[in-house]
Amino acid sequence: MTAPGTPSADDGERLVASASLQESGTAFVWDVLEFGRPARAFVLRFQGALRAYVNRCLHVPTEMDWQPGEFLDSDKRFIICSIHGASYEPADGRCVGGPCGRGRLTAIRVVERAGEVYWYPSRDIRPPRPAGPAPASSATSPP
Numbered sequence: 001m002t003a004p005g006t007p008s009a010d011d012g013e014r015l016v017a018s019a020s021l022q023e024s025g026t027a028f029v030w031d032v033l034e035f036g037r038p039a040r041a042f043v044l045r046f047q048g049a050l051r052a053y054v055n056r057c058l059h060v061p062t063e064m065d066w067q068p069g070e071f072l073d074s075d076k077r078f079i080i081c082s083i084h085g086a087s088y089e090p091a092d093g094r095c096v097g098g099p100c101g102r103g104r105l106t107a108i109r110v111v112e113r114a115g116e117v118y119w120y121p122s123r124d125i126r127p128p129r130p131a132g133p134a135p136a137s138s139a140t141s142p143p
């Protein structure tokens, strides 16, 4: 049995309290490794559902938020890239306008459970640390 608060592979990785993600509000942004390279991801609530993607525009591989955690346009209708204005459908990450072509943002599976939001690593997108308990410290005692 897993101790309370200790993540297991089935539980996903805890991100944030559900209540902190307001409808069409500020996203929660966190660090991931995509194909072993540092990247950022974000989760926001849109039309009642949580949507999570890697924070990387399809036009130029850069982060998109125009302020930290702010991804939606002024009408709260689309995810918009702050660099050149590419627009994405929040429900599926599909490019719907601007220079992002026919692709879509890389989705990340998230769930809400007992008032918390969890994300699920995949083969390609992993936490920025090994899964499991933190290694024992090898630091020496302070002088």
Ligand code: FES
Pocket (backbone or CB within 6 Å): 057, 058, 059, 060, 061, 062, 064, 081, 082, 083, 084, 085, 086, 098, 099, 100
């Ligand atoms: S970098 Fe996102 S639209 Fe150009």
